[in-house]
Amino acid sequence: MPLTAGDPVQVGRYRLLARLGQGGMGRVYLGRSPGGRAVAVKVVRDALLRDEGFRQRFVREVEAARRVTGFFTAAVVDADPDGSPAWLATEYVPGLSLQEAVARHGVWPERAVRGLGAALAEALAAVHAAELVHRDLKPSNVLLAPDGPRVIDFGISAAAGDSTLTETGTVIGTPGFIPPEQLRHEAAGPAGDVFALGAVLAYAAAGVGPFGGGASHAVNYRVVHQEPDLRGLAPALAEVVVRCLAKDPGARPTVAWLLDELGHPDLAGPGWMPGPIVDSATRLRAEVPTEPMPRAGEDTVPAPALPRPRRRGLRTALAAATALAVTVTGTVLWRVAAHEDDTGPARPPNIEQLWHRTLAEGQTLTAASKEMVYLQHEDRHEITALDTTDGSQRWARRVDVADIREDSDYLKNTVGNGIQVTALSGGLLYYGSSDHLFAVDADSGDYRWRYMDDSFHASPVVVGNVAYAHMTSFFYVLDTRTGKKLWDYGYGVNADGSNIAVTGDVLLVHSEKKLLAVDIRTRQQKWTHQAGSDAETGLAVADGKVYFGTRDGALYAVDAGSGDEVWRRTFEGDLWDGRLGGGAGMPEVADGTVYFENDGYVSAFDAVTGSPRWQRKQEADEVTSLTAVDDTLLVTDSDGALTALDARSGKPGWRESLDVDDDADFRILGNTVLVERDGRLTAYRAAT
Incomplete structure (x- = not known):
């Protein structure tokens, strides 16, 4: 999307070209380094920075995220957590999110889901090796580049063993992908990411999360109290996913086990990603702007808008006697x-x-x-x-x-x-x-x-x-x-x-x-x-x-x-x-x-x-x-x-x-x- 009058034209050493989207932490822009490298620049909202506790946490998370290295992660390339504004720059991944890909092209076959699972398990292995827990793995945080997926958004990750984020009892994450132990306000560790991985694979295979949709509290309740619905999955894949979704975190498999189980060359070798997804990612990579997109009102023909992840849950319609809330x-x-x-x-x-x-x-x-x-x-x-x-x-x-x-x-x-x-x-x-x-x-x-x-x-x-x-x-x-x-x-x-x-x-x-x-x-x-x-x-x-x-x-x-x-x-x-x-x-x-x-x-x-x-x-x-x-x-x-x-x-x-x-x-x-x-x-x- 074009920059607006209120958007900066440069952050740090990065020239901003377009807006990619917006989240709870702030806005995300497409930027270019002086050498021409495309990056995603997340600029933190001023209101958050007025909270000194948030700024301290953001500094810690930037330092932790820089330790993550892995082929299937979007690396942090630069940051100024003490700046005004504070910002974080990561590798830019041109491609649909998994959420957009499923909505546009439909559910994935078993071989593709297994390949996706192996790639995401490898990404989580890199995250956990840096003593981090992602805490918000979901379809919109998986971007699909021509050469495979990338796990993005470590903005709410927390160092394993750092209890600061959980001291207030706040539940962080997206309903349907939050592990039950986190909803019960218990300690959340790497096993929570394995739960989210299982939910993501079920989504790719069936087009819907294993605990359905609807109001957040209803989805969270099903996560804690009900068994997942995996009827849209092939039996062998369902066996893997149901282990990931175990209510007891100690009963879930390790990331190493998932790599062995899902990374079999006969099922997840090269070319596993669906062709239409690869084609879309290849086309989007070729369309990445090198100059700022025309702002609204400029007398030029606007460039094609860039796809961006969206986050919207199903809304409940009750009978007329129920008040709208x-x-x-x-x-x-x-x-x-x-x-x-x-x-x-x-x-x-x-x-x-x-x-x-x-x-x-x-x-x-x-x-x-x-x-x-x-x-x-x-x-x-x-x-x-x-x-x-x-x-x-x-x-x-x-x-x-x-x-x-x-x-x-x-x-x-x-x-x-x-x-x-x-x-x-x-x-x-x-x-x-x-x-x-x-x-x-x-x-x-x-x-x-x-x-x-x-x-x-x-x-x-x-x-x-x-x-x-x-x-x-x-x-x-x-x-x-x-x-x-x-x-x-x-x-x-x-x-x-x-x-x-x-x-x-x-x-x-x-x-x-x-x-x-x-x-x-x-x-x-x-x-x-x-x-x-x-x-x-x-x-x-x-x-x-x-x-x-x-x-x-x-x-x-x-x-x-x-x-x-x-x-x-x-x-x-x-x-x-x-x-x-x-x-x-x-x-x-x-x-x-x-x-x-x-x-x-x-x-x-x-x-x-x-x-x-x-x-x-x-x-x-x-x-x-x-x-x-x-x-x-x-x-x-x-x-x-x-x-x-x-x-x-x-x-x-x-x-x-x-x-x-x-x-x-x-x-x-x-x-x-x-x-x-x-x-x-x-x-x-x-x-x-």
Whole structure:
């Protein structure tokens, strides 16, 4: 992507040519050394550098990363961790990420996956030899060069034995690739990287992680409590991967064993990487710019945009009774927009604090609606309900839990009987404990019932007096008044449990490219709709139509009664580059308009015809959520900002900055903003 007016033209001795992307630590640029070598320059955000603890950690990590040498790693070539700004330069790897390659070209054959596994094991051997643990191995951190993969981003690696990063209890990594011991806040060592390697290989072979997608807490829960789904893998490969994914880190194989097992010349010799991937990498290497890309607005024809990794998880669509809650990790710092006229009369603040509450140690925000905010204490088995408008306590109680059967080591050693709230729907608050799912009255906290679910705690969607509880390959139906099971239905395929919706007499769920509809009267499959790419978002249902986005960036409208495609929008033309097709965001339907975010764009379409009403590029590289409130669209983005757009025209109103870190929970419910940070819960009202 071209440099913008706010980007530097040079960092250290490196001339910057283009922007490659952005992450939690800062922006990444394509640069050239004085001798012409291409490098990736990561510039750390100023806000992080104001934290002296972070700067000290960054200095240590740069020193450690420089010790890593290996063919399948992107070497650190230069750095100035004490500079202003601080920066790190690594070898530039022209090529798709594994995440992009699978989305664009499909899953890999067994021989290619084995070759990939051998290369990644060799990279981890180099990392571990330098007494490091990578801690964030995932498909977007594996770049595919013409001569093989490279493991990148040691920005959150920590020296083995250095406990500084874990002293706060922060979990670092990407859901589905974080090992269970790290989620339990236990020591994480090289065996954690082996777990992530197994998950990456499963992703390459099946196109989805072994623990599915959806909300982060749901994926993390499956990692700790459930077995991986490896049905898309060849049996011999599945045997290797399942060993890597062992819950007990001591039961996982060593990197040396993986090199022996996966590096067999008959299975992973030269030429193992799929041809289309090699062709793409070769072409991209030839297209690496040698001069700065034209900036936006310059009177020149822009060069092709460079592919960049994206990070977007599947978003959950709950029933209409469930309040929309968009979660972003971040510490919030509100400030007035830069263009405000300081000389004019004072105007009402865009963000007004409503109330705040100090939380007990171990107490966390777990669910919320426009009326109530719910806190849980997992180990004390306590749930507290607050009034969303003023923070007053509505009820608080120690809830029932399930006893752990003495004959089950799995329940005793892995699951436990702590509580985990899973859903708020139909006036009930659901939580899991041991091998049961519990329901309490959301308004009073009164116990309703419990259901034996063998520790696979679902997130039920309630319609009327019926709760639909979805698992990977089936759903079961409970009477919300008694908790008794009414019936169940098996899809016969692996479906995405976070992607369920119920409308009329139809239950809808996604299975990769297919949208499946089950008639809940006849208990038979009613229809199947085939999209052009895998589902990437939850399902938004309105006026007899279901809306969803796919991994290639398209927005679909499908008739919920027949499965007929009403319309689709693929974002072809100036406002969309298909090579960036990392996936769409959750649609929002309000007042006959579908609001949709993709990459850095916010779009509005007529819900009936699909005709565009407006499109607007945001200042940030990526939009992360949309919330429609009256005539205002509240938009959050990857720069950590909250923006108000006019819902009818897309015209921007105010924009407030959020200074993001890893220790807070940020939610939007209508125009109420909830922030949990440093043991304190604060509610704000956003101007609309």
